[in-house]
Amino acid sequence: MSATTADFTPPERIVIATRESRLALWQAEHVKARLESLYPGCRVELLGMTTRGDQILDRPLAKVGGKGLFVKELEAALLDGRADIAVHSMKDVPMQLTEPFALPCISAREVPLDAFVSSRYESLADMPPGAVVGTSSLRRESQLHAQYPMLSVTSLRGNLDTRLRKLDEGQYDAIILAAAGLKRLGLADRIRGELPSEVSLPAAGQGALGIECLASRTDVAAWLAPLNDADTSACVRAERAVSRALAGSCEVPLGAYGEMRDGLLWLRGFVALPDGSRMVRAEREGRPEDCESLGLALANDLRSQGAEEILAQIG
Numbered sequence: 238m239s240a241t242t243a244d245f246t247p248p249e250r251i252v253i254a255t256r257e258s259r260l261a262l263w264q265a266e267h268v269k270a271r272l273e274s275l276y277p278g279c280r281v282e283l284l285g286m287t288t289r290g291d292q293i294l295d296r297p298l299a300k301v302g303g304k305g306l307f308v309k310e311l312e313a314a315l316l317d318g319r320a321d322i323a324v325h326s327m328k329d330v331p332m333q334l335t336e337p338f339a340l341p342c343i344s345a346r347e348v349p350l351d352a353f354v355s356s357r358y359e360s361l362a363d364m365p366p367g368a369v370v371g372t373s374s375l376r377r378e379s380q381l382h383a384q385y386p387m388l389s390v391t392s393l394r395g396n397l398d399t400r401l402r403k404l405d406e407g408q409y410d411a412i413i414l415a416a417a418g419l420k421r422l423g424l425a426d427r428i429r430g431e432l433p434s435e436v437s438l439p440a441a442g443q444g445a446l447g448i449e450c451l452a453s454r455t456d457v458a459a460w461l462a463p464l465n466d467a468d469t470s471a472c473v474r475a476e477r478a479v480s481r482a483l484a485g486s487c488e489v490p491l492g493a494y495g496e497m498r499d500g501l502l503w504l505r506g507f508v509a510l511p512d513g514s515r516m517v518r519a520e521r522e523g524r525p526e527d528c529e530s531l532g533l534a535l536a537n538d539l540r541s542q543g544a545e546e547i548l549a550q551i552g
């Protein structure tokens with residue numbers, strides 16, 4: 238049977254809106270290559286854009302308006318038809334998408350774990366008291382404080398290259414980054430070790446790519462369908478439901494991580510104070526079809542242990 242049926246016409250041209258950081262461009266090129274191999278006759282073009290988020294990357298995101306800053310300009314290009322799709326790290330996509338937009342595709346996840354990067358030390362356990370660990374998120378910070386109270390945890394900003402440069406200049410003894418980003422940029426050799434999820438529970442969506450388009454573009458959703466990974470999609474949707482229910486898109490010390498285990502989705506989450514002095518955790522297992530309600534149930538488990546009080550203190 239031909240690929241062309243009454244309700245499916247293969248694309249002739251697809252324009253991908255992307256941020257221009259090295260990581261964003263890698264991700265857009267990756268999706269471009271996959272679309273080109275799926276649809277050999279199709280021209281796939283990148284539309285690079287600098288977002289407001291990129292201009293202020295060295296300042297704490299929570300102070301300047303949150304993660305939405307990285308997607309707004311890309312969404313503007315979808316709205317006015319300059320682009321058909323936008324490729325995102327799922328971790329950077331606001332938990333609540335606004336009305337005309339949809340995320341029809343979440344592709345197979347790269348390693349979701351955080352990575353320990355250091356030229357001085359082998360591992361967190363190897364670091365002496367007072368050694369300085371740089372991290373860009375309250376989620377990592379709170380977990381480090383809770384488990385390695387004798388280390389000095391300080392903030393680390395900038396894109397991946399900037400963060401590695403700051404480490405190499407000696408401003409930190411070690412830094413924690415998402416392993417997926419390092420691998421995508423060919424920097425896997427910088428990873429001294431991946432932190433197990435028991436040590437650093439990942440952020441909702443970490444390691445997964447999502448493709449956004451206008452909800453009205455059912456043609457685009459059909460083109461993207463083969464790139465969707467059902468397991469990753471269920472896990473990430475469950476993780477985002479936890480985060481959405483508790484915190485929206487704000488930068489808070491919250492982790493949510495789903496894994497498929499014997500056909501079931503095993504979901505874990507936590508909420509903590511940045512200094513790690515209080516932390517609530519929960520886990521649940523459920524059917525992947527029920528991913529959203531599983532996430533909401535886990536958020537309720539965390540609430541019943543005081544998650545909202547903790548978040549209010551950070552407020």
Ligand SMILES: NCc1[nH]cc(CCC(=O)O)c1CC(=O)O
Pocket residue numbers: 326327328329397413414415416417418442443444445446
């Ligand atoms: N917040 C920045 C960001 N967004 C996505 C990644 C890494 C790749 C991914 O998680 O998919 C990173 C870097 C990091 O957290 O170290």
